[in-house]
Amino acid sequence: MTTLRQPAAGPAKEGSGAHTPLRLRRPRPASRRDTALFWFAVPGLVALLLFHYIPLLGNIIAFQDYQPYIGILHSPWSGLDNFDVIFNGDDQFLRALSNTLQLTLIQVVFVFPVPIVLALALNSLVSERIKRWVQNVLYLPHFLSWVVIVALFQQMLGQTGLLNLFLRAQDLGTWNIIGNPDLFKVLLTSQVIWKDAGWGTILFLAALSRVDNDLYEASAMDGASRWRQTWHVTLPALRGLVVLLLILRLGDALSVGFEQILLQQTAVGLDNSEVLDTYVFNNGVVGGQWGVAAAVGLVKGVVGVLLVLGANKTAHLFGEEGVYRS
Template identity: 55%
Template sequence: MTTVGNAVRPKSGRVRKKKPGGAGWRHRWRRDWPLLLMTLPVIVLLGLFHYLPTLGNVIAFQDYSPYVGIRGSEFVGLANFQRMFSEPAFWSALWNTLGITAFQLVFYFPIPIFLALLLNSVLSVRLRTLVQGVVYLPHFFSWVLVVSLFQQMIGGAGLLAQTLRSHGFAAVDLMTNPDSFIVLVTAQAIWKDAGWGMIVFLAALSTINPALYEAAAADGANRWRRMWHITLPGLRPVIVLLLILRLGDALTVGFEQFILQRSAVGGGAAEVLDTYVYYQGLLVGDFGYGAAAGLFKGVVGLVLVLLANRFAHLIGEQGVYSRS
């Protein structure tokens, strides 16, 4: 048996091409079974607490009552979805959610990248560690604490309002202004979670070969050219991956953050799909209607992930999963 290029020529003379997948699944199983065994607890947990409860979405097609259960509840087909799409409040919550998502993609998503690039240029290891810890710390705060801190700073009786009054100016209350609510929630999200994103991009920066920077500097490339031609291309796979995941959560902008501030600015500005499901479905006991809204969110998120992942393949990135 002889090998010619990517083909195998047996003694009979027939040419049999190698499988593009390489070794067969049995060989891969014998090789990788310890790794698969290590992932077994995670698979079991996902199956029990995520995929198995997903079957409960069947109540979106029922007039569900917890007193009679799924089997005893009346099947109503798409009635919950028809009612949902005919509700002006649903469309208002949907457009609010999409508007906040688009705004945060533009003004929030690039912030962790900028912070990672800025911190990566700091030569002092101690200063870098200090700044990294300070910026990352708010990620562990609850939304109750975050909203309370912002209330103390820019609320009607906060530090900003008191400072303006002491200097003879009219006080402002940014926490109750519906017109600036989208800016407020974006600023809160940046303060709380930008540090987490910065850690991810710093980890990606650490994988870039320093020899590339040395070679570029030897060729006369300045700092900006090195960043444009080496750093940003090295970050592109991570940027694309996080962007795809963010698009998958496009209809999930956060429940706690909005429900804590909904009464202050009104439902017109703070009503998103998560709070809509709570007030229109769960709070009144209409579980089938709430499940329909939640299922709609999941389907839209899945479609956005598939489309974004397809686009990632077109530009040469792996995305969330590779091409088959």
């Protein structure tokens, strides 16, 4: 009786039904995986370092009697003498501070809510074609420089502008808006709204696009009107973004449009138009008081940081994330 020998098991052939263990590829280290992203970020980091962080060292001239022709290294130290305009209440500085705070309050109350209202109005449009057309029209002024915008307003509302030409043609006299000190803050506010309100709607529209439509359908089935849906569904979805942008706005509260105001100062005078940024320019670059200008700018920056920290802490107390988590 012969015994049949079984053939030795060889390598499994393709299609034979035999299963071979899969070899899992080890993930690459995060440092190697993100190398390309790092190199893309390098130009931005270099620009941030060169134009934002290294210039911070120049704040040392706030404690010097700085003279440009001898430089920082050889300018004599003056201690806190440059801060006298702040601590002792220089009239010109106090006037600039008052105008800055007034414009900040006006822009927070009247300018900040406008993009929210525009975003809600655009989000309610049914036709996507009309919505895109309106968005393009609203975004366009943002890409114009303040030089162009101020020139447009002067051509429309100036002493020889279209409005006064029409009023003269109708024997109704003239209305001086551009050169009226009492209307200057209203004019600035209207210019800011016209230029940046449309651009500010981008973030709010992005937040609204993430709201689940099931929430609107459920609220409609419960008998909620459009106003109730906006109040209980839409606005809560925007609350975190509104808090974040408001905190960032407070950090920049003491900067209220340097170029915009500087272009229109001669029409209304310094008493009604001087703000902290123009005060620094007029006293530092124009007046040669570099140390005083640097001291005012340094204090403005410190106040901005404190406002951000305080507002962020307040946001945490109300259950919002804010800019960062502590």
